[in-house]
Amino acid sequence: MSSEETPLGQCPMPLNQVSEILMGHGSGGKLSAQLIENLILPAFRNPELELLDDQAIVSLNGSRLAFTTDSYVITPIFFPGGDIGELAVNGTVNDLAMGGARPLYLSLAFILEEGLPLSDLQRVVESARRAAQCAGVRIVTGDTKVVGKGSGDKVFINTSGIGIVPAGIDLSSARIAPGDAIVLSGTIGDHGIAIMSRREGLEFEGDLRSDTAPLHELAAAALQAAPDIHAMRDPTRGGLAATLVEFAARRHLGIEVDETAIPVRDTVRGACEILGLDPLLVANEGKMVVFVPHQGSERVLDALRRHPLGRDAARIGTVTQEHPGFVILKTPVGGQRVLDLPFAEALPRIC
């Protein structure tokens, strides 16, 4: 349905016969995308929002500011490799960094559930403080609200962030072009599998930890090595697949990816095999994908690999003119298939 057909003030739902919010609307899959395209975007359409990047770049008195916001509702709030406080700061820092910005100021707002132990909140605040210090950003404003027991889940956090985009840097998914090399900064699936194994009480052997990390240094290093980078994105919810599928569809270009080139930790692969999940669809919180003109790809790879967060960086694919709108995955045995997003949450399979 186009926005013109929608009577004023009426909601352009339903989405494919879905008449209420389902968990899948928050999964980063097709339902999430439909919600944004059909309900959110028509209401607020403007040139900045329309790009649907993770941050808006706005010009103000000759400076270009990156502005972003994100909410964090993770269960459990403490997990192997981090907690919700650190995640909330890193996530917003990363959304700014992926726009090529130097992150400067963050807001931090808490929605607290009645009965939350103060010591837990203290731990979350302390970890957010450390993360902010580590990323070189200041928390300059904030808010706290409390909801009754059962109306929330321990702690929800919203962060917004502002950064400044240096002159000469222009990053957007709209700029990717045929021939661009696609470089991934490290292993995928670590965050999602760490959370899932903790949440479901699954005990896997080996060290499963969230990869939550601030990417501003890594992004700056990549940009220094190749200022003509076209786009960067941290593939969080929906995994690497969501980023690739979204870029291919939006720019109506093809993307070819070599599955064997994508680094995945053995422990994560093992857990995914057991659960019947595809690591390409599992969330990350400290990884980035770089779309750079072919001639700059080696420089970007070198720069990433020199940083501890980019040790496992690899070139995983290429943007093409062929099969526009689709991501083609070359499988390890020499076959190929289309990579697509699941409709909603990826669910573990029966066998």
Added chain:
Amino acid sequence: MKYLDEYRNREIAAALTEQIGRAVTRPWVLMEVCGGQTHSIVRYGIDRMLPPAIELVHGPGCPVCVTSLEMIDRAHAIAQRPGVIFTSFGDMLRVPGSCGDLLTLKGRGADVRVVYSPLDAVRIARENPARKVVFFGIGFETTAPANAMALFQARKLGVKNFSMLVSHVLVPPSIAAILQAPGNRVQAFLGPGHVCAVMGYREYESLSAHYRVPIVITGFEPVDLLEGILMAVRQLEAGRAQVENQYVRAVTREGNCAARNLIFEVFEVGDRKWRGVGAIPKSGYRIAYEYRDHDAERLFEVDEIDTHEPPECISGLILRGLKKPCDCPAFGKRCTPQNPLGATMVSAEGACAAYYQYGRYLDTGNPGDRSAGAGAR
């Protein structure tokens, strides 16, 4: 990763493909029985690596797909009862019944929980003595031992608030039904590796002899599948019809005796309706009389629920190897994983869903649902 990488090795796969090419002299139609095998074939593009003379058709072995619509509706009816905690493997959650799926019911307040083992459901029952905890026990012979163990434990420990809605299906009767069907095209089977890990393959020997059809018990990784195809093609070309075991690292002729004994302690063989196929005599397990106090179908009195499938859906023909997903005019258009019309689109391992997920709708010219490509964040 050991036990995985060597079965996804490009060189070994290429060598097997070449051997298949040398072995084949005329067209053959092979059916892989398991949904897991179908998934692997489409995921890795194996069917497209084969010589054109070999056609793979996709079998009925996706337990989620073939669970009858009545059973799904019964599950939904139980899940909505007050005081019930309804537990299930994850992939049953999105399977649509006549009206919505378990996830939708969850959104409306039903207590639906994903478990990774039926024993977790027994634990939930012990932790919630005031609630009725029901597990949706579906699957082929593969999942039967774990489901049997849950019922066995519940009875032994006296967990009276635990029950199971059982809709187990069996592979050999479905193979017989395919071979007996008019117009059958299948000339050889890649047998179900994990089912046979439990049951052994003696049952398949009589099938193979009776119908003069080669059956190669096959694993699930690309190299397994290619090797299974090679073994089947060699039998066909030589005019042999035997049971052979490609999946020797998991399957023996006798199977797992302890698991089988437990199955027959708790279940008995009965008739079963298959989604898309219809009733097949003696093709399922039901809960044995001694365990009737844990039989959710009896306890919740839902056995009266009866339903009908959309007439447009050709999944019955697909499940018998007579049609391919791309032959269906609704595929990728009116029928998608979001709005499945029938059996083979409802689960990720169903042939239609696998074709859809891995982009095979491109072959049909149907655009599929690409609206969602953008704005995934």
